[in-house]
Amino acid sequence: MTALAPERIEERLRVRFPEAAIRRQTGEAVRDFTLHVPADRLVEICTFLRDDPELDFAMLSWIAGVDYLPRDPRFEVVYGLLSLSRVARVNLKVAVGEENPRVPSVIGVWPTADWHERETFDFYGIEFTGHPRLTRILLPEDWVGWPLRKDSPLGYEEVAFTHNTPGRLLPDPGLKKLAPKKVRYRAH
Amino acid sequence: MTLNMGPQHPSTHGVLRVALELDGETIVEARPIIGYLHTGMEKQAEYKTYTQSIPQTDRMDYLSPMSNNLGLCLAAEKLLGIEAPERAQAIRVLLTELTRISAHCVWLGTHALDIGAMTVFFYCFREREKVLSIYEQVCGARLTASYFRVGGLAMDIPEGFLDRCQKFVDEMPAHVDEYEKLLSKNPIWLARLKRVATLSREVAIAYGATGPVLRGSGVSWDLRKAEPYCGYDEYDFEIPVGEAGDAYDRYMVRVREMRQATRIANQAIGKIRQFGEKGDYRLRDYKYVLPPKEDVKTSMEALIHHFKIVAHGFFPPVGEAYQAIEAPKGELGFYLVSDGTPRPWRMKVRSPSFVHLQALPAMIRGRLVADVVTAIGSIDIVLGEVDR
Amino acid sequence: MTDEKNPNPFRTLAEPPRPKAPAAGVSEEDSIREELERGILFTSVEKVVNWSRANSIWPLGFGLACCAIEMMAIIAPRFDISRFGAEVMRSSPRQADLMIVAGRVSIKMAPVLRQLYDQMPDPKWVISMGACASCGGVFNNYAILQGVDKIVPVDVYVPGCPPRPEALIHGIMKLQEKILSSRVEIGPVPPKKKKSRKAVA
Numbered sequence: 040m041t042a043l044a045p046e047r048i049e050e051r052l053r054v055r056f057p058e059a060a061i062r063r064q065t066g067e068a069v070r071d072f073t074l075h076v077p078a079d080r081l082v083e084i085c086t087f088l089r090d091d092p093e094l095d096f097a098m099l100s101w102i103a104g105v106d107y108l109p110r111d112p113r114f115e116v117v118y119g120l121l122s123l124s125r126v127a128r129v130n131l132k133v134a135v136g137e138e139n140p141r142v143p144s145v146i147g148v149w150p151t152a153d154w155h156e157r158e159t160f161d162f163y164g165i166e167f168t169g170h171p172r173l174t175r176i177l178l179p180e181d182w183v184g185w186p187l188r189k190d191s192p193l194g195y196e197e198v199a200f201t202h203n204t205p206g207r208l209l210p211d212p213g214l215k216k217l218a219p220k221k222v223r224y225r226a227h
Numbered sequence: 228m229t230l231n232m233g234p235q236h237p238s239t240h241g242v243l244r245v246a247l248e249l250d251g252e253t254i255v256e257a258r259p260i261i262g263y264l265h266t267g268m269e270k271q272a273e274y275k276t277y278t279q280s281i282p283q284t285d286r287m288d289y290l291s292p293m294s295n296n297l298g299l300c301l302a303a304e305k306l307l308g309i310e311a312p313e314r315a316q317a318i319r320v321l322l323t324e325l326t327r328i329s330a331h332c333v334w335l336g337t338h339a340l341d342i343g344a345m346t347v348f349f350y351c352f353r354e355r356e357k358v359l360s361i362y363e364q365v366c367g368a369r370l371t372a373s374y375f376r377v378g379g380l381a382m383d384i385p386e387g388f389l390d391r392c393q394k395f396v397d398e399m400p401a402h403v404d405e406y407e408k409l410l411s412k413n414p415i416w417l418a419r420l421k422r423v424a425t426l427s428r429e430v431a432i433a434y435g436a437t438g439p440v441l442r443g444s445g446v447s448w449d450l451r452k453a454e455p456y457c458g459y460d461e462y463d464f465e466i467p468v469g470e471a472g473d474a475y476d477r478y479m480v481r482v483r484e485m486r487q488a489t490r491i492a493n494q495a496i497g498k499i500r501q502f503g504e505k506g507d508y509r510l511r512d513y514k515y516v517l518p519p520k521e522d523v524k525t526s527m528e529a530l531i532h533h534f535k536i537v538a539h540g541f542f543p544p545v546g547e548a549y550q551a552i553e554a555p556k557g558e559l560g561f562y563l564v565s566d567g568t569p570r571p572w573r574m575k576v577r578s579p580s581f582v583h584l585q586a587l588p589a590m591i592r593g594r595l596v597a598d599v600v601t602a603i604g605s606i607d608i609v610l611g612e613v614d615r
Numbered sequence: 616m617t618d619e620k621n622p623n624p625f626r627t628l629a630e631p632p633r634p635k636a637p638a639a640g641v642s643e644e645d646s647i648r649e650e651l652e653r654g655i656l657f658t659s660v661e662k663v664v665n666w667s668r669a670n671s672i673w674p675l676g677f678g679l680a681c682c683a684i685e686m687m688a689i690i691a692p693r694f695d696i697s698r699f700g701a702e703v704m705r706s707s708p709r710q711a712d713l714m715i716v717a718g719r720v721s722i723k724m725a726p727v728l729r730q731l732y733d734q735m736p737d738p739k740w741v742i743s744m745g746a747c748a749s750c751g752g753v754f755n756n757y758a759i760l761q762g763v764d765k766i767v768p769v770d771v772y773v774p775g776c777p778p779r780p781e782a783l784i785h786g787i788m789k790l791q792e793k794i795l796s797s798r799v800e801i802g803p804v805p806p807k808k809k810k811s812r813k814a815v816a
Contacts, residue, residue, distance in 0.1 A: 066545065066546050066547075067544045067545060067546055068306060068307075068308065068543070068544035068545060068546025068547070068548070068565070069546045069547055070306060070308075070546065070547070070548040070549075071548065071549050073547075098432050098435055099435055100435060100437075100551075100558065100560065100577060101560060101562065101575065101577035103562055103573070103575035105564055105572070105573045105575075106573075117562070119549060119560070119562070119577070123432065126453050126454065128549070130549065149433060149435070150433050150434055150585075151433065151435035151582060151585060153585060154581065154582075154584075154585045158581075162269075175262075176261060176262060177261065177262040177265040177614055178262060178265060178723070178758070179262070179722060179723045186267065186270055186757055186758075187269060191757075192757070193267075193270060193271065193274055193755075193757065194756050194757025195755040195756050195757075196751070196755060196761045219796055221796075233727070234724060234727050235676075235677060235706075235708075235727065235731055236706070237676055237704075241678070241679070241680070241683070242679055242724055262721070262723050263723050263724040263727070264679060264680055264718075264719065264721055264724070265721050265723065265758050266719060266721065266754050266756075266758055266759055267754065267756040267757055267758035267759070270756060270757070271754065271756050282753065283753065286680065286681055286719075286753070289680060289681035289684060290684065333684070333687075337687075348691075349691060349692050352687070352691030352692065352693070353691070353692055353693065355688075355691075356688070356691070356693045359688075369685075369777075369779065370681055370684060370685065370777050371681065371776060371777065610680070611680050611681065
């Protein structure tokens with residue numbers, strides 16, 4: 040099996056979806072072949088990538104959400120695809136706005152998307168339409184908030200030192216110290 | 228009837244909860260419920276530098292800590308566009324293969340313990356103690372090593388380390404023979420594992436399985452051969468592949484992987500000896516990697532680089548990278564998005580156990596309750612990795 | 616017991632051991648009392664109860680994360696915990712007396728932990744193993760409970776990340792000392808004395 044050149048993937052996609060707004064992500068240190076795809080054509084594009092015999096992206100490796108807070112559209116959902124027979128990887132990116140964060144679910148294309156999408160929903164609040172059971176997976180069911188968003192706090196607890204706990208309760212100096220009971224049998 | 232295999236259970240390898248819908252003893256539906264060990268590592272990584280996240284990765288798949296460290300270091304190195312020196316890579320390969328042996332030992336011990344074979348547990352943990360002593364000699368900690376750094380290793384290997392590794396590698400095949408003698412042709416083992424928890428080839432790929440789970444189903448896919456990293460293309464080893472995709476095939480794949488790992492470790496020791504017992508262990512690119520202490524005490528610019536990297540962290544370029552390695556459990560991948568600051572903008576961990584656990588209902592639908600334990604054991608999950 | 620007559624170190628059972636004839640000048644009653652006293656201990660109920668509780672602690676297998684692996688290592692042959700009385704690790708809380716919280720406790724797991732603690736019968740002890748169980752450890756964020764003593768009372772804290780098996784064994788031995796020096800109440804607790812009503816003048 041010959042190696043698949045990344046440009047071939049883009050070529051085939053443009054041939055098949057001439058009117059869709061597919062563009063390649065360029066950047067100084069973008070080390071993987073990344074394509075931005077529109078959300079409304081996502082399921083068709085994924086089905087094509089999976090079924091086309093030359094490309095054969097049979098495995099969905101991972102789905103990640105990323106929050107670029109000051110930017111609009113705020114979120115991005117990244118799909119990492121892997122082709123076993125052609126030994127190729129491609130990242131697909133879908134931009135999601137803040138007001139109505141919705142993306143069609145690719146669970147019909149790859150069943151493994153189930154938990155990945157639930158995890159992205161759990162962390163960011165991005166809704167995947169068409170997912171049969173979109174509930175929280177890693178956090179408790181009644182958790183309020185989307186923890187991995189940039190405006191959610193880390194939630195750490197301030198460690199109590201003497202300098203930042205002024206009203207702390209000091210032990211009563213008049214308390215009688217009880218001596219421990221004398222033990223004649225020692226464990227060692 | 229709904230039966231809850233609760234978060235506290237001797238055979239769930241951690242805090243996994245499986246809600247089983249039963250009809251008598253037959254399983255109608257199984258729903259794994261996870262999140263009981265969720266640690267917020269991905270959120271926390273956005274508040275720490277890359278080097279500070281390395282100890283966090285130890286606690287993800289806590290059975291193979293050096294593999295996780297390797298994954299993060301390689302992803303950061305891919306983002307920076309640097310590569311560790313060859314001697315450091317050989318040491319990384321050696322320690323990663325020893326980690327693979329130790330992780331498979333724990334897997335075999337606990338899997339056999341769940342099925343009922345207690346002796347194997349004691350034998351496997353005896354071997355694991357030897358690997359942990361090797362870890363302790365090289366970095367001071369038994370379990371949470373954090374020995375690799377971006378650009379190489381934290382410090383050079385000590386005296387006598389290679390001889391100790393060689394001794395372990397020489398006696399390991401005999402121990403693997405011991406385990407196989409107890410289990411491989413054992414009628415009880417065969418009855419419990421053959422044709423149980425089957426994953427056919429198409430279902431395995433559709434569920435995103437990688438590593439021994441995928442290889443047990445007949446797909447010859449190993450990242451060390453397909454997308455080599457760390458100089459793996461220079462080592463001579465085979466990839467064991469199963470046929471039927473049942474629990475027994477996965478067991479055979481992992482046992483054979485232990486033997487292949489011994490083989491690779493042997494070659495790695497020879498390679499390190501070629502470079503010398505002491506030598507290059509970190510890249511000399513002071514923009515991203517700490518300079519060695521001798522230079523810090525003599526050269527002014529090395530001192531400034533050291534100060535900058537320790538106090539602030541190194542500044543990677545704006546971009547992103549995804550790097551996957553072949554961890555003992557499967558494909559462990561790190562997706563790093565950088566915004567030019569020392570702290571990553573996003574660190575996403577693609578953990579194999581998370582993906583494999585999804586396939587559990589497909590494996591045990593229609594089977595008996597006792598097969599749930601076999602299935603969970605054969606896919607080899609670690610809850611630290613599932614929940615992160 | 617080798618001697619010239621019987622060089623075989625394994626004594627045959629043909630001849631059961633007979634008590635020695637009493638020494639000259641000692642009456643038979645006294646010799647019987649001496650025999651008995653060699654096999655009798657005089658102690659208090661509290662000491663015996665404490666001693667038996669301390670030396671037969673059966674832990675509940677509550678391994679959560681990486682510390683669980685070190686806990687498994689103390690069951691393994693190199694650091695053997697059954698030397699100290701913890702012969703088996705019980706899976707059911709109803710049969711265990713020691714809960715070793717080994718690993719980080721997430722917010723989702725906290726109610727489960729409390730329920731398990733409540734299910735354990737008295738007397739029960741808790742060892743908080745590792746930094747994450749004692750105080751949150753490496754993880755100070757929204758998901759991890761900062762110390763398991765927020766929900767259960769802890770007897771011994773074992774620091775480390777993860778603590779070496781020897782450290783955990785040291786913690787168990789400290790717990791044994793604590794048990795040996797504790798007060799034991801046998802029987803029902805006597806009711807409080809009612810205050811007598813003063814007659815109104």
